[in-house]
Amino acid sequence: MKLNFIAILIFVMVSQSVFSISDWGPTGHRATGEIAERNLTRRAKRKIEKLLQGEGLAFVSTYADEIKSDRNYREFFPWHYVNMPLDGNYETTEKNPKGDLVTGINHCIKVLKDENTSDKDKRFYLKMLVHLIGDLHQPLHIGRKEDKGGNTIQVQWHGRGSNLHRVWDGDMLNEWDMSYMELANNAKDLTKEEKKAIQKGNVLDWVKETHNLAKEVYGSVKSGDKLRYRYSYKYFPVVREQLQKGGLRLAKVLNEIFG
Ligand code: ADE
Ligand code: ZN
Ligand code: ZN
Numbered sequence: 001m002k003l004n005f006i007a008i009l010i011f012v013m014v015s016q017s018v019f020s021i022s023d024w025g026p027t028g029h030r031a032t033g034e035i036a037e038r039n040l041t042r043r044a045k046r047k048i049e050k051l052l053q054g055e056g057l058a059f060v061s062t063y064a065d066e067i068k069s070d071r072n073y074r075e076f077f078p079w080h081y082v083n084m085p086l087d088g089n090y091e092t093t094e095k096n097p098k099g100d101l102v103t104g105i106n107h108c109i110k111v112l113k114d115e116n117t118s119d120k121d122k123r124f125y126l127k128m129l130v131h132l133i134g135d136l137h138q139p140l141h142i143g144r145k146e147d148k149g150g151n152t153i154q155v156q157w158h159g160r161g162s163n164l165h166r167v168w169d170g171d172m173l174n175e176w177d178m179s180y181m182e183l184a185n186n187a188k189d190l191t192k193e194e195k196k197a198i199q200k201g202n203v204l205d206w207v208k209e210t211h212n213l214a215k216e217v218y219g220s221v222k223s224g225d226k227l228r229y230r231y232s233y234k235y236f237p238v239v240r241e242q243l244q245k246g247g248l249r250l251a252k253v254l255n256e257i258f259g
């Protein structure tokens with residue numbers, strides 16, 4: 001009996017440290033949602049507000065993580081990431097038959113563009129889309145299959161056990177301790193032209209760009225590294241830039257659907 005309990009305890013501890021439970025973490029997703037909301041056209045903003053019945057893009061951005069532990073929504077789990085070799089690309093990599101980040105995003109866009117979709121379904125797929133475009137900008141959501149996007153690369157974060165995926169999902173953001181509003185308010189001031197340049201391209205172009213960043217991130221640590229301030233001095237600005245890119249590109253996609 002006691003042995004069973006210990007076995008379960010060990011299993012829970014190991015599984016929590018191996019698999020990240022919540023992507024960018026609520027603060028990162030909300031910052032992306034907030035930045036997107038500020039870049040919507042008036043028409044898109046009006047339509048989205050009506051659909052979401054008072055909830056903002058920041059608020060709904062975490063929905064896809066909230067349903068992750070619900071068995072009824074199990075089919076959506078593979079949508080949160082896409083794995084590929086560091087020297088590969090999406091087109092030539094063997095696909096997960098259950099879907100991935102790219103098929104998930106494309107499905108959301110298709111359903112939202114279909115005028116026969118009910119408002120209830122539109123609401124669901126809009127919430128998913130807001131989240132998934134955020135995930136698309138977390139470099140380790142486009143990581144290697146063999147280490148589950150850095151989840152099995154154990155490192156220490158300020159003296160505590162963590163893993164590379166978790167450092168990028170939440171550890172750096174949590175350490176900085178800024179609210180999503182502070183992150184959005186302090187995002188880099190960009191000219192119209194700079195925003196346009198970021199919004200250029202399509203989902204696959206953005207996958208390629210984030211995948212390139214993933215290569216750098218994999219090279220930034222080795223298993224067992226003790227990461228502290230020096231790591232976030234270097235990479236927290238990258239996290240902030242990714243959240244801003246995610247927000248601007250989400251706005252572009254939503255403006256195209258609802259504009
Ligand atoms: N989260 C869970 N499994 C993952 C994987 N294989 N790649 C990235 N993120 C994940
Ligand atoms: Zn994650
Ligand atoms: Zn996610």
